[in-house]
Amino acid sequence: MAKNKSKRKKINKPTSKKYKFFTISGDSVKRARACPRCGPGIFLMIAKDRAYCGKCHYTEFVGKPTPTAVKVETKEVKKAKK
Ligand SMILES: [Zn+2]
Numbered sequence: 001m002a003k004n005k006s007k008r009k010k011i012n013k014p015t016s017k018k019y020k021f022f023t024i025s026g027d028s029v030k031r032a033r034a035c036p037r038c039g040p041g042i043f044l045m046i047a048k049d050r051a052y053c054g055k056c057h058y059t060e061f062v063g064k065p066t067p068t069a070v071k072v073e074t075k076e077v078k079k080a081k082k
């Protein structure tokens with residue numbers, strides 16, 4: 001087989017955008033919401049209706065009741081009908 005003479009083009013890694021999660025106001029540093037499972041340093045992605053962790057797939061819904069709360073409510077309704 002002929003040797004592949006073309007070398008791979010060097011592509012620089014994208015710049016880390018973690019600095020966007022920190023806002024400095026005066027002397028104090030404000031941090032964005034961190035993941036409760038992964039701990040500080042792992043930040044949640046903020047969407048319009050939820051917060052999501054890309055590392056452990058932890059999702060937190062904003063403005064809506066948590067899925068566990070909904071399940072409890074439905075169970076209570078079923079019991080009431082019986
Ligand atoms: Zn996480």
